[in-house]
Amino acid sequence: MEEDRYGLPLSTASTDAAAAYREGVDLLLAFWPSAADSFERAIMLDPDFALAHAARARIHAIYMQREAALQTIKRARDLVARRGTPREQSHVATLVLAIEGRGTDALDATLAHLESWPRDAMIMALPLGAFGLLAFSGRRDHDAARRELCDRFAAAYGEDWWFLSNHGWALTEAGDIAQGRAVTERSFALRRHNAYAVHALLHAMFEAGALDEADALVEGWIGDYDRTGMLHGHICWHQALGALDRGDAAGALKVYTDVLVPTMDTAPPLNTLSDCASLLWRLLAENYTVPGGAWAEVAAYASPRFTGSTLAFIEMHLVMIAAATDDTAALKGRLAAIERRQTEGTLPAGRIVPHMLRALRAFAEENWRACARELTPVIGDLARIGGSHAQREVIEDTYILSLIRSGALTQAREVLDTRLHRRPSARDTRWRALTTPAPA
Incomplete structure (x- = not known):
């Protein structure tokens, strides 16, 4: 019987289909281009190969192609019921929950699955990473x-x-x-x-x-990585963060215009949304000039793709866009929906979300005191919105700048001292200088 790279049996009689599936899994796990092509080749070679359909559905889901994902995972579910081992049946059932957006059930199913089949890497991948x-x-x-x-x-x-x-x-x-x-x-x-x-x-x-070492890593490696790679834009986004740390707004903007502009980026929509909105917000927050029409461009990209979001991480970026574009209707609608969900107890991230969204609106309105007031009681809960430390730090930056601009210098200095103790940062050092009163 054919096996995957981790020694788990595959229900296909086609050696070539199994090889194409193994190749696709490696490409997907490496976030390398052409994984979808490999899975489609596996399906062509064996149309009844359930796990190849399931993997293809997973890529549809990553790119927010919901209908295609649901149809493809249904095909996998039908096939695996007829020709699949218990491991493959559990594998597909777990992916069904993830693709349907049933996060809690999918996590429970994942952990149960791994108890029996810990080397099922496609399932192990589900709870890991910043978007897991x-x-x-x-x-x-x-x-x-x-x-x-x-x-x-x-x-x-x-x-x-x-x-x-x-x-x-x-x-x-x-x-x-x-x-x-x-x-x-x-x-x-x-x-x-x-x-x-x-x-x-x-x-x-x-x-x-x-950050200089990070720049060198990117410059020395990214030439081998095609722009269609899932993480191409986001890896360049990290370079933009380094530029901002050095006070090089022009360098950060160059990353945006050369790589991240939504009309150019081929990354999964969640990456494009978060990379673009958060970088533009960082520029706005530090009073750098944002290219004309940039916010409108990001808004036009996000509007048809994130109509029914339920994740705090997505809401954070959508409200950045609405606040920066002064879209009052969108702001009121998103806040009302989030506050209703909090009241109903259906908001996994809890009370931080409405506080964070109101803070972003206040910051855009230059109401520094209101921004700081909203974030002060929940700033310790930032992890609950998901993403990575680097991605969540945009909210902490917003908080620090609102404290400085509202005159709460001691409080701002305490936050900055904590960050500087954790890691050196030229930008945080510059900001800290703003919190030190001038000598009498």
Whole structure:
């Protein structure tokens, strides 16, 4: 019987279909281009190969092609019921829950599945990363939970390049930056054509304040990574963060105009939304000039794609757009919906979300005191919105600047001192100088 790269049986009689599936899984786990082509080739070679259909559905879901994802995963479910092992049936059932957006049920199913089949990498991938089931669970401790999950199953994977990149990043986000980087570097050494490992290394360098080193990594590696790669734009976004740290707004804007503009970017929509909106917001927050029409362009991209969002991470970026474009109707509608969900108890991230959204609106209106007032009681809960430390830091930046501009200098200095203790930052050092009263 054919097997995947992790030794798990595959219900296909076609050697070529199994090979195409294995190739597709590796490309998807590395966030490398052409994974969809590999899965489609596997389906062509064996139209009844359930896991190939399931993997193709997963890519449809990543790119928010909801109808295609639902149709394709239904085909996988029908096929696996007729010709599938218990592992494959559980694999497809778990992906059904994830694709249908049933996050809590999908996480429960994932953890149960891994008890029996820990080396099922496609399922192990679901709770990991900044956009995984754990990150978007609303839990405050999701960074620690990802580390614990990887620690638990590390022996099952050994020196596997994919698992090491995830384990390394989980360690980094949980605060063990040196070990996280070392583990990620082992992954990168095993497979250089692994955008996930490069991305994880960039996060380790960000957390350590090694932004020049991060720039060098990107410049020396990205030439081999096609622009159609899922993480191409986001890896360049990390360069923009480094530019802003150095006070180089022109460099950050160049990343936006050359790479991130929605009409040019081929990344999954969630990456495009978050990268564009958060970078433009950072520029706005520091009073740098944003290109004319940039916000309108991002708004036009987001409007048809995120009509029914329920994730705090998505809401954060949609409200940035609405606030920056002075879309009063959108702001009122989103806030009303979020406040209603909080009252109903259906908001996984809890009370931080309405506070955060009201704060963003106040900041755009230059109501610094109101922004600080909204964020002060919930700033310790930022992890609950999901994403990575680097992505969530935009809210902390907004908070610090609102404190400085409202005259709450002692409070701003305390926040900055905590950040500077964690990692060096030229930008935070500049901001801290603004909190020190001039000598009498």
